[in-house]
Amino acid sequence: MDFNVFKNKIVQFKTIELGGLEAQFKLAPKMRLKFDADKIIANNPRKAAVLALFYPNRKNETCFLLTQRASYKGAHSAQISFPGGKLDKTDRDLENTALRETFEEVGVAEASIEIIRELTDVYIPPSNFLATPFLGFTNERPNFILNYEVEQTIEVLLRDLLNETNISSVNMNTSYMDNIEVPCFKLEDYIVWGATAMMLSEIKELLK
Template identity: 40%
Template sequence: MELNVNKLKAELKKTLPGISAQYEMAPVSRPKFDIENLPEDQYRPSAVMILFCKDEYDNLFIPLIERMAYNGTHSAQISFPGGKYEMADENLQNTAIRECYEEIGLRYEIEIIGKLTRLFIPVSSFLVEPYVGVCKIKNPLIVPHEREVKSVLKLSLSQLLDDTIIEEGVVQASEFKIKTPYFLVEGHKIWGATAMMLNELKAVLKAIS
């Protein structure tokens, strides 16, 4: 499946699908938040990189990371490369690129083409800016961070656009069980904020298809 980067770039400048698309994949119990009026002391600025890459056969994919198990809120979850803003970052776009480099080894190969709607993650207080980029080289060498990343999952564009991979059930989050929709990809359940952002991206892609 081909991706028209110019059309996607133009679509990302329009009014985005926003929370209506995001909340189609939200956990059942998740409340809605007024992001524009969140007090600064109640969130941590952060960013993720949604990166379109091509493999050696020209198949499009988005790299997702499976985080290592640890004593924390996002232990062993599937997510985009990303993390919190640091003082050395020029801006949140720089945060997304830096984290992408730290977690999967890609930096100079990235061209930013836009971003999706910000999303608040209450369990960690992250206010996430999702940047969309394309990899400027074919079949990039992905190097997972040896301490933070257990594996890299390559979500193909055709998989993302396939409605049959969406299921609903119970997932384990730390000591809690949560009822939620999720994308089932190669045995992995992609849920929560990552699924919500993916669903908005899916809506944008369908608008240009």
């Protein structure tokens, strides 16, 4: 999608009804389906926020940013995700959390980002986070500056997200589960699954 077309649709994106859990659960691992609202509340999850950042590439094609997290001793080591992190006591709100974390992780200044809207919260059982995604854009391709939390940036064309053939499933072993089949997106030769895939599923429904 041409970036000018994307920008012309932003007013529409702001008002379309979100797909919510129905859209997210199309790409949810089976273990996630066990957690209803009451169980999530009972777990008293920590709050977090992430940013789905859209921008034009050098051909003016609409892209969005994913990151591969650095390897560490934790549940989400080396996984593909949006920039983001936990709510800090100094943050004004969760939108500020998403913008602050994006600047800290990949160097994109808050002043250059326009937030389009807040999306549906996603519960992440392994780390007990309730993550709020935000949809935003910049008018130019950012010059990414990575911190120690990020191994690399991944630039994905919006048209690849909207392409139904990029939805699949894979058998995985992780730090907290073995030999499990999970739905996923296959984007830029990367497997995107779990909470990030759930968020992308709602974004895909919104933008298509």
